[in-house]
Amino acid sequence: xxxxxxxxxxxxxxxxxxxxxxxxxxxxxxxxxxxxxxxxxxxxxxxxxxxxxxxxxxxxxxxxxxxxxxxxxxxxxxxxxxxxxxxxxxxxxxxxxxxxxxxxxxxxxxxxxxxxxxxxxxxxxxxxxxxxxxxxxxxxxxxxxxxxxxxxxxxxxxxxxxxxxxxxxxxxxxxxxxxxxxxxxxxxxxxxxxxxxxxxxxxxxxxxxxxxxxxxxxxxxx
Amino acid sequence: xxxxxxxxxxxxxxxxxxxxxxxxxxxxxxxxxxxxxxxxxxxxxxxxxxxxxxxxxxxxxxxxxxxxxxxxxxxxxxxxxxxxxxxxxxxxxxxxxxxxxxxxxxxxxxxxxxxxxxxxxxxxxxxxx
Numbered sequence: 001x002x003x004x005x006x007x008x009x010x011x012x013x014x015x016x017x018x019x020x021x022x023x024x025x026x027x028x029x030x031x032x033x034x035x036x037x038x039x040x041x042x043x044x045x046x047x048x049x050x051x052x053x054x055x056x057x058x059x060x061x062x063x064x065x066x067x068x069x070x071x072x073x074x075x076x077x078x079x080x081x082x083x084x085x086x087x088x089x090x091x092x093x094x095x096x097x098x099x100x101x102x103x104x105x106x107x108x109x110x111x112x113x114x115x116x117x118x119x120x121x122x123x124x125x126x127x128x129x130x131x132x133x134x135x136x137x138x139x140x141x142x143x144x145x146x147x148x149x150x151x152x153x154x155x156x157x158x159x160x161x162x163x164x165x166x167x168x169x170x171x172x173x174x175x176x177x178x179x180x181x182x183x184x185x186x187x188x189x190x191x192x193x194x195x196x197x198x199x200x201x202x203x204x205x206x207x208x209x210x211x212x213x214x215x216x217x218x219x220x221x222x
Numbered sequence: 223x224x225x226x227x228x229x230x231x232x233x234x235x236x237x238x239x240x241x242x243x244x245x246x247x248x249x250x251x252x253x254x255x256x257x258x259x260x261x262x263x264x265x266x267x268x269x270x271x272x273x274x275x276x277x278x279x280x281x282x283x284x285x286x287x288x289x290x291x292x293x294x295x296x297x298x299x300x301x302x303x304x305x306x307x308x309x310x311x312x313x314x315x316x317x318x319x320x321x322x323x324x325x326x327x328x329x330x331x332x333x334x335x336x337x338x339x340x341x342x343x344x345x346x347x348x349x350x351x
Contacts, residue, residue: 006318
């Protein structure tokens, strides 16, 4: 899922200055699960903004609303009438959600209330870790299901860098060395010989370096 | 002194604080504050947003009374409450309302004096601005 975290209240106040009627719009999908932009967080951020408005004399009038998914027009339409009533939208969706709302309401200021951080999973209660860099050319099958692009700080594709201490990453000692994990995993599944294969340079043209990516499925474009 | 009465919420776990005893303490505490006691089956029931809403609706300060560590009937309700209390303090600082208005008191039923002491401290902090 997409993992995000909220912006601090002073930054939000600065972003929203100049607007009075503000709709704080949550998203019921990824950002709900990562406790950043669901109904509960909409309520918390709205409440904090009302207090900040009172303390700072900003005169914000804030309404709360959460839709099922901000990156899908079907769900955006459910909120259309409400959005039209407000001067600005503070979206607590991911970056895709914010842009979907902005595209649908071309004349309405739409602001991001979250910093969208990465694609990851819940590792333990209250802790999310990055697992996928969306590089466009997945190599997980070669590394026992452990991604060196995302989880190795140096993105090494042909073995460890040699800087790890015990099983810890040299760059982030709080994280395990991805190559230690890859080695142990390949050994467990009987594929350790994969490490003898030389990995040629990765195709980065399909990653973000090539600009905004588009996927077209002609079989669905009738 | 004609200072505006302070509005102070007291969220409390009913396992560590008796309602009648609390009301008696609050009645004895003076008339310069309006107290709003809110009893809970466990302090772990207290969501962050409930605390924040009290400040949004005009509270000057709030106290959260929980059982002492290791004494929660539901094992970790008081630990969760403590973390949420810290989160509210951080959020209030972000809003510009300032720190020191959300107080945590970890206590047993026979330690009612801790509430009284914390009310004094909280009132003084708010009055001193």
